[in-house]
Amino acid sequence: MKNIKRLATAMCIMTFMFSIAGCNMIEKTPEAIANSTVAVVNGEKITRGDLDKNPYTMQLLSQAKQQYGEDYEKNEEAVNTIKSQKEQILEDMITNKIIEQKAKELKLLPDEKKLKTDMNNQIAQIKKQQFGNSTEQFDAALKAQGFTEDSFKSMYLSQLREQQMQQKVSDSITKNIKITDKQIEDYYKANQDKYTELPNKMHLAHILVKTKAEAEKVKTRLDKGEDFSKVAKEVSQDTATKNKGGDLGTIKYDDSQYDAQFMAGAKALKGGEISDPVQSSFGYHIIKCIDKVKYPVKPLSKVKDEIKKQLESDQKSKLVSQKLQQWKNAASITKKEKNIM
Incomplete structure (x- = not known):
């Protein structure tokens, strides 16, 4: 009786172990890997397959093969680099x-029929301009990048949809932006240095x-009269200019x-003047302005439209960035980093 119980227990354990092994085997199949979830956004999944088919991921893996070889997955440096970039x-x-979710909510999704027409027109232009309308050359170029014509069209359509959707959402967010004459004048x-007849x-x-x-x-x-070039050769840590007496x-x-901080410090100097310490991302600089040439500033009437476009662009970027961050903060987001690789 005891032997029968032991046998039954052993059979249960073996069954359990086989079931685990079976699960592991299923998880390791390409289909299961592609279907694994890497993120959930407001209840909608992003799968490993979605991530791996992303054009930027495909480009990343192509570069990894060129740099590390076909077996790049065995290289720790390559794997760490790929993982970091795939996370981004x-x-x-x-x-x-x-x-995309907001575009659906706001009824701003692109028209699919028009999207396909746009895609076909743009691909036709690519074939004409870059391959002289040669289907053979076009197909060879696609194959070299790991695409068939169908997979390329699928990817291109997806990107075009994304671009148009983002533009529609951006236009909706920024539709009430107005730039006043006072903002332009201020x-x-x-920023008059930006609007000289020639660059200063x-x-x-x-x-x-x-x-x-x-x-x-x-x-x-330097204040005591030592030669700038001599001091630069002695103490400067900029190896590119040190032996030239710091000459840029x-x-x-x-x-x-x-x-930007370096440039601000340099612009403030007159010809022949030496700055106080100026901090930048590289350290601390003592800057000497050997000579300076400044050109006349264009009248406002000539650059008004240009400034208006610049201010509109800046405000749109800022407003869209703020709104996206607001939506992101309000979203339910779960990431499963272990499935990225």
Whole structure:
């Protein structure tokens, strides 16, 4: 009797173990992976398949194969990079899902018939302009990127739908924005450097150090008459300019490559003047303005429309960003990061 009970117990355990193994096997099939949930937004699922079919994910994985090889999944650095970027892509998909839900609620979904017409017209233009209407070349280019014509059209239609939906929602949010003449005039007065006949420019040199105390010591040495170039070669931590005495060459006022705080400090200087310590994201600078060329400012009448468009764009971006954050804060969002990879 005891042996029968032991056998029955063993059979139960084996059955349980096989059921677990079976579940694990099911979870590991491509279909089950694709159907696994990576996020739920107000009750609507985003699956692993949705995430993996996202064009940005496909581009990410293509780049990973080029950089790390076909077996990139065995490379820890590659896996960590992909996971981090897929998390950001998922975050964008969550935002897009919220926009889609709001578009449905506000009856702002694009017309599907028009979408397909737009898609076919745009793809026809791509084939004509980039492939000389050669179907063979077009198909070869799609294949190289892992697409068939049908899968490419599906992806393209999805992106077009998303773009038009976002535009409709954005237009709805920002429809009451109005820019006044006073706002235009105030912006013009505060940003005249942007509206000169030619971009203003300045010939600069700088000395970069880590701390404000170090920068103050540098300024003291310069105030006592030491040569700027000599001090820069001794102490500057900018390896690209150190051996040139800190010389940065001629920089236009509208050059976006430079830190905004650095540029503000440089613009405030007169020709031949040396700044007090200026903090940027790189450390502390002592800036020397070797020379400066400033051009006449265009009259307001010539740039009024341009400024109006800029202010409209800025206000729209701000308002849409605020509204999206408001919707996101109010949404019920659950993320399942373990299913991302």
